[in-house]
Amino acid sequence: MMGMTLAQKIIARAAGRDNVTPGEVVTARVDLAMIHDSGGPRRVEPILKELGAGLFDKDKVVLISDHFVPGETDEGARILALTRQWAKERGVAFHDGEGICHVVLPEKGHLKPGMFVVGGDSHSPTGGAFGAYMFGIGATEMAGVLATGEIWIKVPETILIEWQGRLGPGVTAKDMMLAACARLGMDGGQYQAIEYAGEAVRALSMQERMTLSNMAAELGAQAGLIAPDETTAAWLADMGGNAGDWRRLFTDADAPLMAHHVFDATALQPQAAAPHSPANSAPVDEAGNVAVDVAYIGACTGAKLEDLKAAAAILKGRKAAAGVELLVAPASKADQDRAQDEGIMAILEEAGARILPNACGICAGYGTHRLGENVTCISSTARNFKGRMGAASSKVWLASPYTVAASAGAGRITDPRAMLGEASA
């Protein structure tokens, strides 16, 4: 019998089977369902009503408010009120205003290696960083899951993305993903499972790994897995959790792979993706002379504690250039608190940053800081589709928090490594 991929192992277990084969359709039981204020209660409740159904298991449902937080518009406030009411009535775990769902979920100990999880958001592959098979579904399917605890799934093929060597200073997981988007395209993974491996991936911290898994969505994959290891187990223990029986969660040497892409981490340079696609990525030096109006450090993929630290490493003793609005929306309250304790927030504020709520904010196109007409923004978020963050005429470049910070300091898109050298000297 042929070996199995990590994805196959998790799905087989969830489907109550000894093994499953790519392409086969099985019905699996979910270990956890995550919903947020935008796609959650307001969309699933009418369907649950129509079905006359309750929740399959309220202890396996987590609700997180992040898209409309802090409720600046009437509509946002109304949606938040409805979300809060639903949480109370249904008795589910609810994290309200504590940060962006993909960051809060693991931070609060809800995720464990080997889990089979659905999320009502397209960046749900983030959970793959913890060795969980997590993927995004729409509201109708979510209602079905909430009512039954089950979902059908076509067992995916696996694409292995292997990063050999080590990243240089000032080069991050975000740069790895932008380079992968450039090489493989936005549908580089046609709803398969991507698995990240190799020396550079093993060397990454959990928060950096989350960035890889998160942006599996940009490659068109269903999931973005990383086999759990000592780093995973240690992080979960730190969060008061337990990694469980993670040692059997890996892709067997003789498992079927659909493709195997090898990347060289040592040669990787900081990347910037030109408007309006992450696939428009190239080394920052090739961006040309691009002046920026707004520098945004935010989103599930770009404003975790380590992202804030990276920005601070550049901005320490510097100020945002005249005319550049530097916006920082820490991805979670816990990360902001830790950044506060470590003096990171003070550095960012001294550099002129305006600190925004722990929410999706302009990444989802909400809030008072939506980009105006013809504004050029450099952003640590995951996607730069036309009009996503504000006016259709705005132009968004994507880059790592280092590069966003350096560009804020210089007033134009800039390779962060020179500044990093100066700052550490």
Next chain:
Amino acid sequence: MTGRIFLFGDDIDTDQLAPGQYMRGGIADLAAHCLEGVRPDFAAAVKPGDVVVAGRNFGMGSSREQAAEALRHLGVAGVVARSFAGIFYRNAINLGLPVLTAADLPGVTDGEACQLDVDAGVLHLPDQEQTVRLDPLPDNLKALLADGGLVPHLKKRFAAEEEDRRS
């Protein structure tokens, strides 16, 4: 039911199926513009029972459910393609639109008569006296499609469970 074949190529995307500029209206308005970019007369010409046959990666693009809903609204009996984009495939099954794959579709011509038998997993082509074998759907998906999609399927299931409790 006998219908006709509407033949398309590779990479038909969700923006062609559900054009962004008509997304604000209802499904009837949207469906009236379905595939107009590749075939302007499609929505007007297609009739219940007709079958869309396409190449690779049908339904690529965004996750909008309306892409599948528009075809279903027009009464399309199903889509047969070499391959489907993953999210479109999920949406189609859950909305009750049969989607079947076939590695090879030799000699299928645009406009010819056809009957799609989802349960048996075949496409009959009476004019050619031919029957094309499609990749069979698993029973759980057939059951979903037979009930008209996820929501009606679950309704039926819950009603049956309720019945069991009472009896």
